[in-house]
Amino acid sequence: MTVDAVVVGAGPNGLAAALTLAGAGLRVELYEAADTVGGGCRTAQLTLPGFQHDVCAAAHPMAMASPFFRAFDPAAHGVELLQPEVAYAHPLDGGRAGLAWRSLARTAAGLGADGPAWRTLFEPLVRRWTGLAALAGSDLRSLPADPLTALRLALRTAEQGSALRAVRWRDEPARALFAGVAAHAMRPPGSPATAAVGLVLGTLAHAVGWPVVRGGSQRLADALAAELVARGGVVHTGHRVHSLRELPPARAVLLDVAPPALAELAAGRLTDRYARALRAAPPGPAACKVDYALSGPVPWAAPGCELAGTLHLVGGRAEAVAAEREVRRGRHPAQPFVLVVQPGVVDPGRAPAGRHTLYAYAHVPHGSTLDLGEAVTAQVERFAPGFRDVVLARHVVPAAELGRHSPNCPGGSIGGGPLSLWHTALRPVPRPDPYRTPLPGVYLCSAATPPGPAVHGMCGVHAAHRALRQRFGIRPAALLADGGQLRPVG
Structure with a gap:
């Protein structure tokens, strides 16, 4: 089957990007290196049997507030x-x-x-x-x-x-x-x-x-992945991508990865200036x-x-x-x-x-x-x-x-970069469009892009909206499709 868009990284932003693209009627494949989706939004038994711990994100004010999650409606998907x-x-x-x-x-x-x-x-x-x-x-x-x-x-x-x-x-x-x-x-x-x-x-x-999510933050990520599959998306877990060349041909590739990882995935294909800027992005x-x-x-x-x-x-x-x-x-x-x-x-x-x-x-x-x-x-x-x-x-x-x-937290950095007003607005490197990379059709959608960290999905939404306009000529009128119709948000 022909793929319209590929997303690498199944954290909240990668899942939001994939759902936004699928909601516009595109065929989407999602690749995640871990055995489960979620990225920083996962739950595991870290201490003793029977004790469920959130691996990274635990309290979720933005899951109640962000336009993406208000459109997704966690309660309607069984998430308490x-x-x-x-x-x-x-x-x-x-x-x-x-x-x-x-x-x-x-x-x-x-x-x-x-x-x-x-x-x-x-x-x-x-x-x-x-x-x-x-x-x-x-x-x-x-x-x-x-x-x-x-x-x-x-x-x-x-x-x-x-x-x-x-x-x-x-x-x-x-x-x-x-x-x-x-x-x-x-x-x-x-x-x-x-x-x-x-x-x-x-x-x-x-x-x-x-x-907090009943049963752990993993429930929220699992609900997003299930909705993606219901909309025709394909989710590959336990599949680490080492190079963009490994991905199936697609008109758009969205990367929910840290800036240094983008430089590695696109090694030899980025401009030297942009690649150096990614590697030098303050953590x-x-x-x-x-x-x-x-x-x-x-x-x-x-x-x-x-x-x-x-x-x-x-x-x-x-x-x-x-x-x-x-x-x-x-x-x-x-x-x-x-x-x-x-x-x-x-x-x-x-x-x-x-x-x-x-x-x-x-x-x-x-x-x-x-x-x-x-x-x-x-x-x-x-x-x-x-x-x-x-x-x-x-x-x-x-x-x-x-x-x-969580590979998007290199060195323990959980904010995707410094949270000064300057670095938040201009992350990961100063560019008019922080999501679009110099590679045609390749976008960055992790918390290293505005608006930054938290479980809100909006980095993925903004990157997906640019891909829809620039690669598919689709004007994004909504975040998700509902019953085949685009549901307006905001």
């Missing part, structure tokens, strides 16, 4: 997105914590004197969250569909990304709560880039939540992943943390800034920023009855070979005295080895 009462929490020494409840009003009520300030910061964005999600998932080259929301985000980014933020916050729980969510940018909180990340993720916490900070099998729930000291799906463990805002600065300088903080997800608060089936899993990673310099299992354990113990007593097993993947589990 379970909502913790507290989207994220930031425990502090002394048994206090900032809690970001699903309810904006409840969050504000719990922040005392800072409650009104939190509410006025987020409420206008929460009211128009679809416009914010469209902006966050855009190719960063198009005019915003909701200019008013874009302006509101810009003004709040300018405030929280400068010394003006000190005017808004009076007490440490609110300061730390925002700094923790901003640190998802893997940069010291306080810059425009970290402020924008904090505002987007904070808004989604109150608008759509930070859900960004990295993570050391730690998974735990637990005999019971984590004994958090601060009330409310036992309800949180995600927690940021680093102490107050000043400590978060200091830890991220150390990583940026290529050093390992004595007390690193640790992100944990406890899926058992809503999905007890991840572990045998009465037992729990805990997902964690620490921010580290790119390529770090250190096993931070003990440092991460100590950071959890700091805010949950007695944690060591419930640990049954621990599985650690240093940053330097993370690429073996």
Whole structure:
């Protein structure tokens, strides 16, 4: 059978690209090196039998918010997105914590004197969250569909990304709560880039939540692959592609791979300048992943943390800034920023009855070979005295080895590159079209392209839209086909 398009890499972006192309009526083949689809969106028994751990992505605000997933509709495909009462929490020494409840009003009520300030910061964005999600998932080259929301985000980014933020916050729980969510940018909180990340993720916490997938993130990837097959696509797993020459002839090839991998796949065919730029693309900070099998729930000291799906463990805002600065300088903080997800608060089936899993990673310099299992354990113990007593097993993947589990994370880089405003917009190399390569019909669609990391699928959608226009003369009117008809989105 003739193939119209080939996709290499079955992470969320590769699957989204393949589905977008298949939704336009094209014949698509997808190649994945691992034995299962999903890339960073996979689940495996990493510690003990019966304990299911997410390999990379665990909490999924963008799976509720992105235009691609809203069109796909995970629930209609049997995927349950379970909502913790507290989207994220930031425990502090002394048994206090900032809690970001699903309810904006409840969050504000719990922040005392800072409650009104939190509410006025987020409420206008929460009211128009679809416009914010469209902006966050855009190719960063198009005019915003909701200019008013874009302006509101810009003004709040300018405030929280400068010394003006000190005017808004009076007490440490609110300061730390925002700094923790901003640190998802893997940069010291306080810059425009970290402020924008904090505002987007904070808004989604109150608008759509930070859900986990019942049974593990693999369920979401499997549903995407099943839909692709239902639309006539062919999925090849356990098939590593070493060169573009191995692929069947096709009018479009989309690559959900890291920039250096693109240079290798197209070795000898790219311009020297472009190939050098791909190999020199800055990788960004990295993570050391730690998974735990637990005999019971984590004994958090601060009330409310036992309800949180995600927690940021680093102490107050000043400590978060200091830890991220150390990583940026290529050093390992004595007390690193640790992100944990406890899926058992809503999905007890991840572990045998009465037992729990805990997902964690620490921010580290790119390529770090250190096993931070003990440092991460100590950071959890700091805010949950007695944690060591419930640990049954621990599985650690240093940053330097993370690429073996997900090749798109070379050296442990989980962001596809630095998350500054400049690098996000111009990743992987400065070009008017970041998806189109110098090779006719070959496109890059990984998180190394805008809008960057997270399980949203939009890198794949944008690359597929360009392929549809440029290679097939199809104007993309939708993300997916439904019943043979293109379903408009947005």
